[in-house]
Amino acid sequence: xxxxxxxxxxxxNLSHMxxxxxxxxxxIGCDPKSDTTSLLFGGKACxxxxxxxxxxKLAGEEVKIGDVCFKRGGVFAMELGGPEVGRGCGGxxxxxxxxxxxxxxxxxxxxxxxxxxxxxxxVCGGFAMP
Numbered sequence: 001x002x003x004x005x006x007x008x009x010x011x012x013n014l015s016h017m018x019x020x021x022x023x024x025x026x027x028i029g030c031d032p033k034s035d036t037t038s039l040l041f042g043g044k045a046c047x048x049x050x051x052x053x054x055x056x057k058l059a060g061e062e063v064k065i066g067d068v069c070f071k072r073g074g075v076f077a078m079e080l081g082g083p084e085v086g087r088g089c090g091g092x093x094x095x096x097x098x099x100x101x102x103x104x105x106x107x108x109x110x111x112x113x114x115x116x117x118x119x120x121x122x123v124c125g126g127f128a129m130p
Contacts, residue, residue: 048081
């Protein structure tokens with residue numbers, strides 16, 4: 001949906017509600033501003049998969065799940081990341097993030113729900129159609 005209409009707010013609260021009901025929930029955000037996870041983590045943004053994998057690669061290290069997936073209030077959350085605001089294509093963050101998640105065994109994590117919060121106003125326009 002269009003940017004600024006409350007997608008991140010709604011999904012952060014929905015994921016928290018489902019976790020309180022005993023469901024295993026993973027909330028994946030995809031926004032250069034980390035709106036999704038900062039709502040869950042009291043205003044503090046989680047490191048994004050793109051940032052973390054870049055730093056680890058430069059240091060010659062492998063990314064581990066604990067480097068990119070965090071838990072609060074029963075919700076597992078991560079940010080895919082993306083380009084700086086106004087630069088590049090948000091699709092790159094999505095593609096890179098899901099490739100890494102597959103490598104880390106995402107399909108074996110046994111979540112009841114996986115919620116994806118993709119930004120609606122990326123510069124490439126590919127996701128900007130309301």
